[in-house]
Amino acid sequence: MDELVAGKIPEPPSVAAWPNTAAEAAAAAGDGDALELVELFFFAYRDFVGDADRLLENYGFGRAHHRVLHFVNRRPGLTIAALLDILKITKQSLNRVLKQLLEAGFVEARAGVVDRRQRLLYPTPKGATLARDLAALQSARFRTVMDELPPAARGAASKFLFAMIDSGERERVRAHLACAKTAGAAT
Amino acid sequence: MDELVAGKIPEPPSVAAWPNTAAEAAAAAGDGDALELVELFFFAYRDFVGDADRLLENYGFGRAHHRVLHFVNRRPGLTIAALLDILKITKQSLNRVLKQLLEAGFVEARAGVVDRRQRLLYPTPKGATLARDLAALQSARFRTVMDELPPAARGAASKFLFAMIDSGERERVRAHLACAKTAGAAT
DNA sequence: TATTTACGTCAACTATATTGACATAAATCT
DNA sequence: AGATTTATGTCAATATAGTTGACGTAAATA
Numbered sequence: 192m193d194e195l196v197a198g199k200i201p202e203p204p205s206v207a208a209w210p211n212t213a214a215e216a217a218a219a220a221g222d223g224d225a226l227e228l229v230e231l232f233f234f235a236y237r238d239f240v241g242d243a244d245r246l247l248e249n250y251g252f253g254r255a256h257h258r259v260l261h262f263v264n265r266r267p268g269l270t271i272a273a274l275l276d277i278l279k280i281t282k283q284s285l286n287r288v289l290k291q292l293l294e295a296g297f298v299e300a301r302a303g304v305v306d307r308r309q310r311l312l313y314p315t316p317k318g319a320t321l322a323r324d325l326a327a328l329q330s331a332r333f334r335t336v337m338d339e340l341p342p343a344a345r346g347a348a349s350k351f352l353f354a355m356i357d358s359g360e361r362e363r364v365r366a367h368l369a370c371a372k373t374a375g376a377a378t
Numbered sequence: 379m380d381e382l383v384a385g386k387i388p389e390p391p392s393v394a395a396w397p398n399t400a401a402e403a404a405a406a407a408g409d410g411d412a413l414e415l416v417e418l419f420f421f422a423y424r425d426f427v428g429d430a431d432r433l434l435e436n437y438g439f440g441r442a443h444h445r446v447l448h449f450v451n452r453r454p455g456l457t458i459a460a461l462l463d464i465l466k467i468t469k470q471s472l473n474r475v476l477k478q479l480l481e482a483g484f485v486e487a488r489a490g491v492v493d494r495r496q497r498l499l500y501p502t503p504k505g506a507t508l509a510r511d512l513a514a515l516q517s518a519r520f521r522t523v524m525d526e527l528p529p530a531a532r533g534a535a536s537k538f539l540f541a542m543i544d545s546g547e548r549e550r551v552r553a554h555l556a557c558a559k560t561a562g563a564a565t
Numbered sequence: 566t567a568t569t570t571a572c573g574t575c576a577a578c579t580a581t582a583t584t585g586a587c588a589t590a591a592a593t594c595t
Numbered sequence: 596a597g598a599t600t601t602a603t604g605t606c607a608a609t610a611t612a613g614t615t616g617a618c619g620t621a622a623a624t625a
């Protein structure tokens with residue numbers, strides 16, 4: 192009967208009567224530059240994840256699978272608890288996608304040596320390949336960006352992103368990066 | 379019966395036998411720095427949207443509502459088609475959240491003057507307030523970040539984010555930002 | 566032995582998205 | 596004026612990713 196909320200759609204716009212412009216919102220929020228950054232961040236992330244999404248479709252996987260595979264590949268031997276802490280989702284939610292990755296042979300679980308209750312997660316060769324392909328797509332974007340940027344701005348990107356992380360989380364992220372790095376160096 | 383895929387969970391890890399380390403993945407992908415940026419971007423976005431999510435809960439809204447309200451507030455008089463193009467979702471998907479925003483009185487739709495088929499979207503005063511509060515939260519994060527960063531790195535952030543956007547989309551984004559800016563300047 | 570920990574699982578539910586088909590009113594073309 | 600296209604709304608079915616809550620089990624620990 193009535194379409195949406197407005198039955199016969201109200202009267203003309205009378206734009207001049209509208210005081211809530213972007214400039215006012217920006218002024219109230221502090222400054223317009225920060226607002227612009229908010230939108231740029233949204234668009235940048237949208238396109239950034241788009242790359243991987245297209246590849247994942249070929250495997251019948253989604254972003255959730257990507258995140259799990261990525262961190263398992265990045266940090267082989269990861270426990271379930273550590274993964275939950277990184278992803279900040281519930282175990283039930285993780286379990287559904289993890290189960291599919293295990294069944295499809297992209298990830299393997301092995302009992303912990305020190306604590307046999309733990310399930311240590313490892314990528315299979317197949318899983319490592321997919322993880323590498325996905326990572327290649329996304330780091331290719333970063334490399335292109337770095338090439339486009341003036342050299343002086345290049346180092347700023349990682350400093351900027353790191354500063355964007357909750358201060359309480361930064362140490363954990365730093366530890367994760369370091370751990371992944373030494374795991375690689377040890378080979 | 380059998381838990382997950384592995385019945386009685388296989389044998390010990392034998393870490394040394396695992397060749398798929400982070401370093402190898404990074405090497406294959408090009409370089410480790412780019413991989414690190416990929417992860418930093420993930421963590422930064424996760425925390426960035428978390429701010430707004432917490433505020434939205436009080437209103438029973440989710441991220442989808444936030445995005446709609448944000449762009450309507452940022453660019454008053456936006457048409458449905460323009461919004462769909464920005465969000466890159468289907469009209470059915472947009473309609474559900476838009477309907478809720480209209481019913482709850484955060485957004486108003488008015489018939490277009492030039493083309494009465496179009497529904498021009500405007501924030502109500504209430505909607506503008508919420509949009510401003512959400513934007514304030516997120517731009518506050520950016521302002522804090524800018525304060526933490528060396529002055530030389532500050533300008534680099536927006537250049538970096540802009541470069542992260544698909545090249546085919548950049549002109550549209552530039553136009554959107556300019557439009558939002560002049561909409562404000564006109565008041 | 567009792568308890569805690571690390572994990573798995575079933576079930577019901579929510580939010581956000583999709584595809585496909587169809588409806589309507591206004592604009593535009595012939 | 597009549598036919599077509601455009602802008603939008605709507606119904607229905609489905610997928611993905613997440614949630615809470617309750618319960619189960621094996622291994623570690625007090």
